[in-house]
Amino acid sequence: MVWLIGNKGMLGTELSNKLSACGIECVGTDREVDITESAALERYAESLVFRGKSIRAIINCAAYTAVDKAEDDRDLCSRLNEDGPANIASCAAKYGAVMLHISTDYVFNGNGARPYREDDPTDPTGVYGLTKRDGESAALANNPRTWILRTAWLYGAHGNNFVHTMLRLMAEKTELKVVNDQRGTPTWAKDLCEAICAFLLSVPAIAREAAHPEACAYKTVSSPEFGIYHFSNEGNISWFDFANEIYLSGRDAGLLDPSKNCSILPCTSAEFPAKVRRPPYSVLDKSKIRAVLGRDIPDWKASLKEYLSSKENKI
Numbered sequence: 001m002v003w004l005i006g007n008k009g010m011l012g013t014e015l016s017n018k019l020s021a022c023g024i025e026c027v028g029t030d031r032e033v034d035i036t037e038s039a040a041l042e043r044y045a046e047s048l049v050f051r052g053k054s055i056r057a058i059i060n061c062a063a064y065t066a067v068d069k070a071e072d073d074r075d076l077c078s079r080l081n082e083d084g085p086a087n088i089a090s091c092a093a094k095y096g097a098v099m100l101h102i103s104t105d106y107v108f109n110g111n112g113a114r115p116y117r118e119d120d121p122t123d124p125t126g127v128y129g130l131t132k133r134d135g136e137s138a139a140l141a142n143n144p145r146t147w148i149l150r151t152a153w154l155y156g157a158h159g160n161n162f163v164h165t166m167l168r169l170m171a172e173k174t175e176l177k178v179v180n181d182q183r184g185t186p187t188w189a190k191d192l193c194e195a196i197c198a199f200l201l202s203v204p205a206i207a208r209e210a211a212h213p214e215a216c217a218y219k220t221v222s223s224p225e226f227g228i229y230h231f232s233n234e235g236n237i238s239w240f241d242f243a244n245e246i247y248l249s250g251r252d253a254g255l256l257d258p259s260k261n262c263s264i265l266p267c268t269s270a271e272f273p274a275k276v277r278r279p280p281y282s283v284l285d286k287s288k289i290r291a292v293l294g295r296d297i298p299d300w301k302a303s304l305k306e307y308l309s310s311k312e313n314k315i
């Protein structure tokens with residue numbers, strides 16, 4: 001079985017559904033098993049073993065994700081994003097489990113001019129990125145059998161995210177300003193979950209025990225080496241481009257009133273002040289994961305359209 005930590009968050013909820021569709025036996029925990037307390041993790045792992053369960057993998061979707069707030073909340077952010085993965089990795093190592101941890105494009109400063117590769121130097125611009133970067137190192141150090149999937153600009157049905165914020169503001173306002181000088185790639189949580197499941201199913205014991213592995217749309221061509229991978233949808237756009245497409249596709253999907261207009265105006269980061277400078281360019285190079293998955297990754301626009309027109313979105 002696998003243990004999904006952070007199962008009530010945006011990604012965790014989506015992943016919980018996907019694991020169950022694939023028939024991968026899973027237990028999920030969130031705040032009730034505090035990742036900043038190694039003893040709490042150990043106690044929970046012990047209780048699973050006591051119930052006769054073999055922990056094949058621990059997936060960490062728990063994190064501190066409020067980018068601006070983190071600047072004034074450094075201690076909690078670092079306990080969650082650094083100590084958390086460090087503790088989980090140690091626990092996974094103790095029980096012979098693989099760890100799969102999620103990280104972010106915000107580990108880079110965004111001053112680059114080509115998509116970031118896994119081994120490019122990191123240089124976060126704020127506390128969130130810094131603690132996520134240090135959490136990566138801690139996880140890899142404490143359990144060499146760790147996969148880290150860095151992703152970016154995540155949205156999905158089960159939490160606050162840019163897509164939901166935009167749809168709400170577009171319904172309320174007649175004009176919106178959105179930054180046009182930060183580029184990256186949106187990622188539908190559902191696409192990321194396919195990749196996560198494919199990695200998990202490359203573990204022989206998990207594949208053997210899964211009731212419906214065919215429900216995973218992706219399949220690894222080989223067993224992925226442990227280490228860091230980049231996964232986002234395909235494309236290279238600004239938040240302004242993203243907002244425009246949310247508006248058009250949101251209208252097509254009947255999520256916005258067609259008789260109410262909202263003008264979306266491009267602006268600079270300086271015109272949209274924030275505590276933390278976001279990376280101006282944070283496109284991720286996905287060659288490494290593409291080779292492992294042996295397939296193309298969906299384009300951001302196709303995934304956004306599918307998401308907005310899907311029945312499961314609760315906007």
Ligand SMILES: NC(=O)C1=CN([C@@H]2O[C@H](COP(=O)(O)OP(=O)(O)OC[C@H]3O[C@@H](n4cnc5c(N)ncnc54)[C@H](OP(=O)(O)O)[C@@H]3O)[C@@H](O)[C@H]2O)C=CC1
Nearest residue numbers: 006008009010011030031034035062063104151152153154
């Ligand atoms: N959202 C995004 O745009 C992106 C996210 N990522 C990464 O993806 C991962 C998932 O992100 P996302 O789903 O958005 O995160 P969420 O903030 O939606 O979920 C995080 C979950 O962790 C829980 N949690 C908080 N504190 C603890 C604790 N001490 N012990 C156990 N669980 C706790 C939260 O509970 P509560 O809600 O009660 O605080 C929440 O349920 C994270 O690692 C994030 O860094 C990467 C790139 C982009």
Ligand SMILES: Cc1cn([C@H]2C[C@H](O)[C@@H](COP(=O)(O)OP(=O)(O)O[C@H]3O[C@@H](C)C(=O)[C@@H](O)[C@H]3O)O2)c(=O)[nH]c1=O
Nearest residue numbers: 065067104105106152153154162177178179239272278
């Ligand atoms: C609401 C709003 C935001 N913006 C800008 C602010 C910001 O630069 C950008 C995106 O806004 P967000 O609040 O979603 O940004 P942010 O919280 O920086 O999103 C990040 O979250 C963390 C967890 C990650 O790991 C990143 O990959 C990324 O998804 O859009 C506007 O320009 N106009 C608006 O009306």
